[in-house]
Amino acid sequence: MFRLRTRHTAIALSLLALLTAACSASSATSTSATGSTGSCMPGDNPVVTLAGYSNVYDAYGKLTASSGTFVGDWKNAHNGQSVIFQASYGGSTTQAQNVVNGFPADIVALSLDPDVQLIQVAGLITHDWQSGRDHGYVGTSVVVFEVRPGNPKHIENWDDLAQPGLQILTPDPAQSGGARWNIVAAYGAAMRGEVPGYQANDPADAQRLLEGIFSNVSVMDKSANDSLKNFQAGNGDVAITYEYAALAAQKSGDENEMVIPASTVAIQTPVAVVDKNAESHCVKDIADAFVEYLHSDEAKGIFDTVGFERPVDLEAAQAGQGVESTFAPITDLFTTDDIGGWDELTDTTVFGPDGAFTKAQAAAQG
Amino acid sequence: MSTQGELRPARLSAPTRKRLVHGGLIAVALVYVGTLVLAPLVGITWAATRAGWHTWSATFADPTARHAYVLTGVITLVTVVVTAILGVVVALVLSRDLFPGRGLLSAVADLPIAISPVIVGLMAVLLFGTGGWFESWFSARGIRILFAVPSIAIVTLFICIPFVIREVTPILQELGTEEEQAAKTLGATSLQTFFRVTLPNIRWGLLYGIALSTARAIGEVGAVVVVSGLIAGQTETATLFILRAFDQFHDETGYVVALTLAMVSIVLLAGIEIFKHREEKELSR
Amino acid sequence: MQEQVGTLVREDPRPAKPAAGSRARQVARAAMGRWSLRSVALLYLGLMVALPTAAVVIRGFGGGLAALKEALDAPGAHQALMLSVGLAALTAVINAVLGTVVAYVLVRYRFVGRGVLSTLVDIPFAVPTLVTGVMLVALYGPNSLVGGFFIDHGFQIIFARPGILLALLFVTLPLVVRTVQPVLHQLDLAEEEAARVLGASRWVTFRKVVLPHLRSAVVAGGLLSFARAIGEYGAVVILSGNLLNKTLTAPVFIYQLISDFKPDAAAAVATLLFGLSFTLVLVTERLTRGRPA
Numbered sequence: 021m022f023r024l025r026t027r028h029t030a031i032a033l034s035l036l037a038l039l040t041a042a043c044s045a046s047s048a049t050s051t052s053a054t055g056s057t058g059s060c061m062p063g064d065n066p067v068v069t070l071a072g073y074s075n076v077y078d079a080y081g082k083l084t085a086s087s088g089t090f091v092g093d094w095k096n097a098h099n100g101q102s103v104i105f106q107a108s109y110g111g112s113t114t115q116a117q118n119v120v121n122g123f124p125a126d127i128v129a130l131s132l133d134p135d136v137q138l139i140q141v142a143g144l145i146t147h148d149w150q151s152g153r154d155h156g157y158v159g160t161s162v163v164v165f166e167v168r169p170g171n172p173k174h175i176e177n178w179d180d181l182a183q184p185g186l187q188i189l190t191p192d193p194a195q196s197g198g199a200r201w202n203i204v205a206a207y208g209a210a211m212r213g214e215v216p217g218y219q220a221n222d223p224a225d226a227q228r229l230l231e232g233i234f235s236n237v238s239v240m241d242k243s244a245n246d247s248l249k250n251f252q253a254g255n256g257d258v259a260i261t262y263e264y265a266a267l268a269a270q271k272s273g274d275e276n277e278m279v280i281p282a283s284t285v286a287i288q289t290p291v292a293v294v295d296k297n298a299e300s301h302c303v304k305d306i307a308d309a310f311v312e313y314l315h316s317d318e319a320k321g322i323f324d325t326v327g328f329e330r331p332v333d334l335e336a337a338q339a340g341q342g343v344e345s346t347f348a349p350i351t352d353l354f355t356t357d358d359i360g361g362w363d364e365l366t367d368t369t370v371f372g373p374d375g376a377f378t379k380a381q382a383a384a385q386g
Numbered sequence: 387m388s389t390q391g392e393l394r395p396a397r398l399s400a401p402t403r404k405r406l407v408h409g410g411l412i413a414v415a416l417v418y419v420g421t422l423v424l425a426p427l428v429g430i431t432w433a434a435t436r437a438g439w440h441t442w443s444a445t446f447a448d449p450t451a452r453h454a455y456v457l458t459g460v461i462t463l464v465t466v467v468v469t470a471i472l473g474v475v476v477a478l479v480l481s482r483d484l485f486p487g488r489g490l491l492s493a494v495a496d497l498p499i500a501i502s503p504v505i506v507g508l509m510a511v512l513l514f515g516t517g518g519w520f521e522s523w524f525s526a527r528g529i530r531i532l533f534a535v536p537s538i539a540i541v542t543l544f545i546c547i548p549f550v551i552r553e554v555t556p557i558l559q560e561l562g563t564e565e566e567q568a569a570k571t572l573g574a575t576s577l578q579t580f581f582r583v584t585l586p587n588i589r590w591g592l593l594y595g596i597a598l599s600t601a602r603a604i605g606e607v608g609a610v611v612v613v614s615g616l617i618a619g620q621t622e623t624a625t626l627f628i629l630r631a632f633d634q635f636h637d638e639t640g641y642v643v644a645l646t647l648a649m650v651s652i653v654l655l656a657g658i659e660i661f662k663h664r665e666e667k668e669l670s671r
Numbered sequence: 672m673q674e675q676v677g678t679l680v681r682e683d684p685r686p687a688k689p690a691a692g693s694r695a696r697q698v699a700r701a702a703m704g705r706w707s708l709r710s711v712a713l714l715y716l717g718l719m720v721a722l723p724t725a726a727v728v729i730r731g732f733g734g735g736l737a738a739l740k741e742a743l744d745a746p747g748a749h750q751a752l753m754l755s756v757g758l759a760a761l762t763a764v765i766n767a768v769l770g771t772v773v774a775y776v777l778v779r780y781r782f783v784g785r786g787v788l789s790t791l792v793d794i795p796f797a798v799p800t801l802v803t804g805v806m807l808v809a810l811y812g813p814n815s816l817v818g819g820f821f822i823d824h825g826f827q828i829i830f831a832r833p834g835i836l837l838a839l840l841f842v843t844l845p846l847v848v849r850t851v852q853p854v855l856h857q858l859d860l861a862e863e864e865a866a867r868v869l870g871a872s873r874w875v876t877f878r879k880v881v882l883p884h885l886r887s888a889v890v891a892g893g894l895l896s897f898a899r900a901i902g903e904y905g906a907v908v909i910l911s912g913n914l915l916n917k918t919l920t921a922p923v924f925i926y927q928l929i930s931d932f933k934p935d936a937a938a939a940v941a942t943l944l945f946g947l948s949f950t951l952v953l954v955t956e957r958l959t960r961g962r963p964a
Contacts, residue, residue: 069617075805077634108617109630114930121516122525123533123615192927239912239919242930245633252828254822265912272635385746407873408780415776416788418769422841423791426803429810429817472715474838479712483705493953494716497724500949502902502922505941508929509723512730519726544719576704598796605799608904608922612929625801625905632805634910637814644805648798655797661792 060302071125073112074243079327112197131197150291159329163205182232189259198244205285214283230380264328283352434645437638454627462603471548481558507612534614541609550595590664731942742939751924757901767893770847800905830912838906847892889959898948
């Protein structure tokens, strides 16, 4: 039987607790230095925080690695200053809202323009991020279908998704940028007349297609990754996803098949510096330099080989000529600008109060 | 007992039936608990060992993994110390101090057990997020609560509050105040009485409660996933690391860390068993 | 206890302090001590527990009952709540029955492996909930031995309801067993033996003699299991699959709402869920504290 040296132990433990609390609190506030507007002191190990959408961790992991080119070059050019990158990944829209609500990201790598605009509208991005190189895009991917081996349900095009009784996996549009890309792809393909059975330039027909598709959706996954995992685990007949997610899954042994519809949208993913945060963390110059680096040939190569993304140049993307790899060519590759631009799609034609998707979702759930 | 064989139409002899029934019940219990608890433990050990040595060493070399363990450790330590000390205070008040509203206080102390951890995360968001009750006070002083370590500590604290209280209060109630009163009449101060009389009496119950809190704090995920911001290397606890590993299709790394946590909790379990055993012996004295 | 008290006793058996006038001071000091303890306790629980809970409830009920109802009409809310209630009820019933069997076996029988069984029952108290989910994925997932067998035969466990049920049964197992066990311990075997001597069968004896004593403990354990199962997140999230009506439980749904930046809807569903489980926990307290010492 042991006797607790109770008084001494209690005092020691309390001191230890106070000490630990103080240390962790101070480390938390020092690495996320907020509020202090004063002259920026260049530290030895500045920390840059990146908020990314769910799929790109492998590519950014390599791009931001402490053994990577950017960190190495910066160190050589800046007296041994060792940049540390910290990253958080999640559904694109969730991440954007988090940043608006105070998440201290210095750089955002999101899955579609409107999510970056959310942050700009909130006043955190003060420069015109779309006027930079490649309009701020760092890669292109496309919306594809992931089906069971042998494609038992014969899913080739968007109209096949509307067949009754099919179980479709696609993420929740309120959280995931990927969900909105999927919807826009279906809408665009129908509007361009590339979907058999649906008239071109006919919003009513586009709505009909969306309604048919979404009657077959009964999941609320929070990100494109979740949909894919769900599908891999055996749920559903088809998952609408990004090409690079499907390719990454195939690379890690997934036996499911990927089908590219004849007409699909070019998923152009933007990256931008969050000026307000980067300035208050005194890392604006590093953040700007890193975003510049993302447009370099070497970065593009990494996006290709590690991220399975097609090149930013749309002609090359459509032909399937990657920076390093080859992709399947696409019959009709269109951008959101080709079907009206994000503003119109979000506010009016697709996601607006009378938009094709809004009405289709209501009808499908009603 | 022997009359039974004669009363009933003899199919099986009574002792055999008895053995069958006993055996049957034991078998049911063993199969149920074995399938429910033992099989998954075997499963994860298998999956984690199948990951191979290189996955293990890669995971332990990974700075974000190490940071995740450290963060979990720090949060657990702070949580356990605070809830233990203040939990004893509350237990003293609940068992000794008769005041109106004591029942309400007891109910409040039990609240966290009934609340889903995701709801605890929501509480933190409502208090410290944009438009939250305390948000302006903290942001004016440049203190970040959400998407930073303080929020992780706060939610874990909330969740671990009841354990020590629930274990120590009944002990104090059973013991009564005789010994403390005896000490007082002999001239001891309150503090002396507490440390020399009360604390040794509640020792095992306190340790049991602490062990339960520790296990709970280590395993917290539902609230932390809401508030932490999931910044790898900064606000990612061990459990969040596992979530991310599975999310990013790095299942093997996930299994490795999960098995590590499972092993830690088995050790804790040993402590729990010992302390519980001692506590029961004390209570039945 | 003699040793501890003994160290305070001095040579002189008379009380250390002089009598009379300082008695009032002693009483005053005791009262102050009591009051300061009480304030610490009230401040601690008030700030750390009551306040945050109020924040959710106020937000949930903030717009009145009409707003609450509207928030609950969010797509998926009904299904998620019904699913959680259904699965939690099933969990509670299964564990009430089988947990009682386990408790009975642990108390009444001696057999090889009894200690192991007892330890296994406590494991869910120690293991992190997320690790529980991971273990189930490791055992029944598509890449595992066992899982592959089941999927080949068309029976899906992970990302489907059986998996969630297994997870809930795991985390609630000790709740029934450890509630029933102490009561069984205290039962007087004489009653049972008398019944047997008088010719009652084993089952009748159990039903009429043992069960009435156990009833409140079994019910309490079942209610506690229900309350715990309805709010479980960590063990469920990793094998949920988010299929509405099939595997999207209320806590996972609330998490979706929070990620969707719908704090009002989240607070509404949360208030309902929390109200339900808190009531159950209170009832359980009543039932277990009522038993004889």
